[in-house]
Amino acid sequence: MTSAHSGSSARHADPDENPYVEAPPTDFEPVDELSAEDAAGQASLLRSAVREHDHRYYVEADPLVPDETYDRLFARLEELEEAFDLPTEDSPTRRVGGAPLDELETVEHVAPMRSIDNATEADAVREFDERVRRGLSANGFDPDDVAYVCEPKFDGLSVEVIYEDGVYARAATRGDGTEGDDVTEQVRTVRSVPGKLRGDPPATLAVRGEAYMPRDAFEAYNEALIERGEEPFANPRNAAAGTLRQLDPAVVAERPLDVFFFDVLVWETGDSGESEPNPPERPDAHWDEFDAFDAFGLRRASRVDRVGDVEDAIDYRDRLMAERDDLNYEIDGVVIAVDDRAHREALGSTSRAPRWAFAYKFPPRTATTTVEGITVQVGRTGRLTPVAELDPVDVGGVTVSRATLHNPAEIEALGVNVGDHVRIYRAGDVIPYVPEVVEKRSEGAYEFPETCPICDAPVERDGPLAFCTGGLGCSAQLERAVEHWARRDALDIEGLGPERVEQLREAGLVESLPDLYDLTVEDLAALEGWGETSAANLVAELEATKEPPLDAFLAGLGVPDVGATTARALAAEFGDLDALLDADEAALRAVDDVGPEVAGSIRTFLDNEENRAAIEGLRERGVGPESVDGETGDALDGLTVVFTGSLSATRSEAQAHVEAHGANATSSVSGNTDYLVAGEDPGRSKREDADGEGVPVLDEDAFADLLGERGVAWPPESE
Known part of the structure; x- marks a missing residue:
């Protein structure tokens, strides 16, 4: 346990x-x-x-x-x-980042950062235990007194972090174990790395940690890259390594890096006067160093164990392997280390690895198989992604029959084609991909299509990427555009997930984005799996989005490079939709966070005939975003509210009303939400999220009373 x-x-x-x-x-x-x-x-x-x-x-x-x-x-x-x-x-x-660096300097570590011997077989761990016991016995210790600390083996980038008098001083990558790249300014921006330690730390403390990108943050960051038409990272480790070696610390600050600390490299107390704090001596056991990490505010893994028997260490590894896909970080095994520092010193190290630690790794998540075909998928932004259709193969306990080839440039670099024997890599929730061709069995590389496989529109190359130019006239882009329109961070339409969007498309009910607003209860209730209630709820949800905030409308359209932040900036700058539609690239570039590339992307999207027809079709059906007046009060300052169900005002009116008085109206419930305001027929998912986060749920009368106490009228038209 x-x-x-x-x-x-x-x-x-x-x-x-x-x-x-x-x-x-x-x-x-x-x-x-x-x-x-x-x-x-x-x-x-x-x-x-x-x-x-x-x-x-x-x-x-x-x-x-x-x-x-x-x-x-x-x-x-x-x-x-x-x-x-x-x-x-x-x-x-x-932490927001300093000036860009010309290059990464090389620095010497304060203590060696050695690698660890490893194996994937249990017998190798048992042999390690036998060597430890023999070594302790030869040095006069009782071998039966040995205890092991078991920890996750993180699959990230190892770093050395040094604190002087409790203040962050330097960070470096592992490099060759003796010296590494100086990444002091980059690591300074990582918020899980304290700039100043808590309590009374030693005069000098050097700790070893692992920089990584959490899985959920990795997926969100990759999604944002794809939205901007940029190449996503293949896996979280590559993302962490690529981020930490950025020369511009401000870029690192924008990316979701974290660090776990797991070992002490140097602990020097120094000389302190009687009036100075009395820092603790270094603990005699690694297990007790975790308490010191807690006291100093250094983040460490919680899934650790201390065992006295090697079989318990093997069981620990098996438990963690069964749980690895549920963790929010990548691990590729466990580290089993002797706990007592005196035991460690007696055992010593070889030139490359300590004799007191061993990595019991998980089976590799790679396999080899044959490419039986290559298909090209079309994403919401029109980005074309080639996918290898494989002879099914077991990779880490999961049968894999498809793997991404990323983009045309990747195909060219690999030289891959149908019939080739390739290596497949899979890790956690990361999409399986092809890192190399093991045996070339075809002629040349796959020839990427010049027209969209869905709508036959011309394909345009943008660096390593390829895009369909069909816009919302391409059925593949349309289906994903409808899904995007309904997302929580866009129009927040409950009951319109991917499966239902596909069903509506196949039934011929939605052939363009505006068609959503032609749906009737009768149309929906006639479909398999629908009833009168679910049909009426979706129609009501759609009706409630006919006057959305301008930023939500823009985010919902799925303009490449325009996420929620940029959408808010555009709404604040132009005030209404017509002004944005008429804005040239120079006017767009004047908006914060909109550079030449993003301005060009926005203008290209708005000038596309199919996209413009979709916008006009929405307006013809009464979907018109509200203008932004820019005036806000502060009566509701600091309050975060989420609305669900039917209220006496439309959802967009409710959100605009509370935001006009300083509140933050979000589309999803989180731990930062103060209240969920539930009208009639509230969405089940938001109620469940509120219960899970302990967020109070108010009916409309209670919400009106709350606002009244702060001098704000409800409903909006009563002011």
Whole structure:
């Protein structure tokens, strides 16, 4: 059974002494009314508070404040540091990234970062145990006293991180084990790496960690890359490695990297005077070092165990292998390490690996098979993705019959064609892909089609990628466009998932995006699996989206390179749909976060005849996005609300109303949601999400009372 360690009471900021920790005020006085002394004092409190919030969010996964409150505290700290030229060497604001580097310098590690001997067979682990016991006996220790710490073996990028007097000082990649690339500025931006340690750490602490990209964040990031027409990463490890070696720290700051710490490289207490803190000596056992990691605020894996028998270590590996696909990070085995430091020192190391640790790896997730065919899929943005149809093969316990070939450039690089014998790689939820051709059995590489396999429109190449030019006139793009229109971060139409969209397409009911708004209860109820209630609910959901916020409308259209953030910026800049439709590239480039490439992508999408016809068709059916007036109050400042069901106002009116008074109206329930407001016939999924997150559910009357207490009328037209 996995054991747990107790946490530490040490904090970056005491809520009794720091007003910005619990229920912090965010209504700050103008900076020009502050003295330099007051500004420095407030900045000091904010730095400590932001560190505490970072720790609670990224390490403990237990945030103290909503995201909006954190953003205001962070922005205030930035404002003070800039206005009063305050020092920022150890400030959390350094995480946004420094100036781009010319190259990565090479630095020597403070202690060797050795690799670990490994095998995939249990007998090899038993032999390791026998060597350990013989070595301990030869050095005068009782071999029966040996204990092992078992930990996940992360599949990321190993890093050395050094703290001096508790302050982040340097980071480097493993490199050759003796020296590695200096990635100090890159790692500084990773929010799970504290800029300042909690408690009383030693004078010098060097720790080894693994930089990785969480699975869910990897999938979301890859999706965003595809939305922008960029090449996605093949797997989370490649994403982490590619990110950490970026020369621009600001790019690293935008990517969802995390770090787990798992070992101590150097622990030096130094000399401290009587008035100085008394840092603890290094624990005598690795198991107890986990408690130190907790006390210092260093994030570590929770799925660890301490065992006294090698068979228990083997069982630990088998349990973790069964759970690996449920984890939010990639692992390729487990590390079994002698716990006692005196035992470790007696056993020593070879030139490349310690004798006191062993990696019991999982079976490889690769296999070889034959390409029986290649098909080309069409995505929502028109991007064409080639897929290898395979002679089915078992890869890590899963039968794989298809694997992505990514893009035309990848096909050319591999030189792959039908009939070739290829290697297949699969890991977790990552789509299987072809990393190499093992045996060439065909002539040349597969010739990529020059026209779309769905609509026969011409194919255009954009660097390594290929796109169908058919727009929403291409049925494949249409089906995915309808799915996108209904997504939570777009129009949020419950009951319109991929299977139902496909059913509507096959029934001939939806042949264009505007056709959604021609659907009737009778049309839907006649379909298999539908009833009067589900049909009426979907029609009502569609009716409620006829006056969406402009940014939701733009996000729903699926314009390449336009996600939720860019959609909000466009809505704020142009105010209404007609102004955006008429904007030239120069006007688009004037919008924050819209560069020449994105501006061109937006203009190309809006100029496409099929896309323009879809927009006009939506407007003819009464779907017209609301204009943005830009004026907001603050009566509901800090409140996050989600609406579901039928209310006395349309959902878009409800969202616009509360946002006009400073609230944040989101489309999905999360731990940051303050209230779910449920009208008649509320969506089941949002109610279940609210129950799971402990979010209070209010009916419309209770919500009206809540707003009334803050001086805001409900419903909107009553003001």
